[in-house]
Amino acid sequence: MRGLMYKQLMTFRVPAVIIIFFQFFLTAIAISLYVDDPIRGDGSMMTAAMIAPFILFSITNSELFRYDEREKWCCFAASTPQTSRGQVQVKYYFTLAAHSVMLFVGMLCDTAFIAVVGNTTVSGMTVGVLFYCISLIMNALEYPFYFRFGSEHGAQVKGASIWTVILLIMIYLLFGDISFLLDGNLSDFFASLFSSTAMRWNMALLMPTALVLFYLSYLISLRMYRKGMESYEQ
């Protein structure tokens, strides 16, 4: 497994460096904004610095699969001691490890920001943890598609799913009840939303849900991988 993890790290090193660099870059902007104007330079840029790595990872995660989509490689991989199970496992382990690294780097950046600002209320860590969970759920939904249809077609299926969700939201915005958006301040609405008991429970249950979905996704991917490898190019 160590060898597979190393291979995964080597094939993903460029996106990994870009993601971490971008996180540092946004933190530097957040700090410089604050130094320039403490009122305008609130925590919003730091929040962006916490969210951005997870979004970038979701955009680039097909790179994890791109080099493995050859039927010959899959047959060879299945003959190794790790078998095809190891091929699937490594994607999930690597994703978990990458998420933990992004969160850890985010925490160091956030601490540096707080040290400069001197105000703990602007911390973006809660948002970071929430996006850690959301990103895990997104990846859990995507990976079986990648294994079944390959990264290219899998990304198309993912894109189609996202567009369907956006379409449904737009239909709701056109014909549904959106008085909560029009009455009063939007930030007050979000503040009351996050302080409600139901929302607190949603946030608290997000991590267990993400981990359970991630594990279920792994089990589904194991089945999908065997079907998928038959459709890969030679």
Added chain:
Amino acid sequence: MSNKSLIIRRIVIFCVLAFLPLIIVTPLLNMYYGELIFVSEKAAAGSYVFGLLGMMSPAAANLLTRLITKEGMKNSFLALDLKGKGRYYTAAILTVPAEGLLGIILFCVFFMNGMSLTVIFPAEGLADKSATLLFQISYSVVVFFPAFGEEFGWRGYLMPKLCEVMSKPAAVVVGGVIWGLWHAPLTISGHNFGVDYPLYPWLGILLMCIICVAENAFLTLLTESTGSVFPASFYHMVNNNCAIPTIIGIFGSEAAIAVADNIPSIQAALMILFIPLAIVGTVSFVLLMRKGRVRENSI
């Protein structure tokens, strides 16, 4: 070189590499800030980052020792196999809240006598508070890497080596004491117990060693039973983020929080923290011994 002396050499190299960063950097930071970093308000962020990075030094020592002594990466305890071991992973995460519950009972008995339980822990907003606790446990993932850093070093390298050169009970005690002494530069700088207690810093260092011996028994049991440092890392990360004062802070009334804030750290550690840990440590110690006996009999 005989096998035993090679193992001892590896243990010594590992300990030197794990101890050096804290021994060197802590006094430098104290000098830079002009006061002890863990009691200084202006050094709060710096000491936090230093504490987190310092926790990675045992992991670095593990890798460097393997490199220096040409050991390779055999027996690195990095497997993540849940099959048949789920109960250990569950125990790793649920032991901290269980210790917290016992700690809360002790807090009520020792410090809140005369007050009814409903006054100390009001029932109103219980759903909100429970959600906050659950989120706090989830939030622990933030400190996963530092926790893993320590476990990969102490349980993933030092303990297996100690078990090869001495009996398991002795290894648990010696490993715990080494782990406790590793904290000494931090304890001297006011970490965990502050500086305002009798026999400072010796009592703090001694107490840290005792706490580490108890925790070492549980964490060694987890690592041995699963062949992986990950359950121990999960326990460590939840423990660092969700300790008893945090639980009192979430569920306690204002009066209870005020009392908790005024208890000297050393007294709180002795009367609230240590008893649950001692119970967990003793049970783990017995289970470890029993496991060892079963293995010997089967051979």
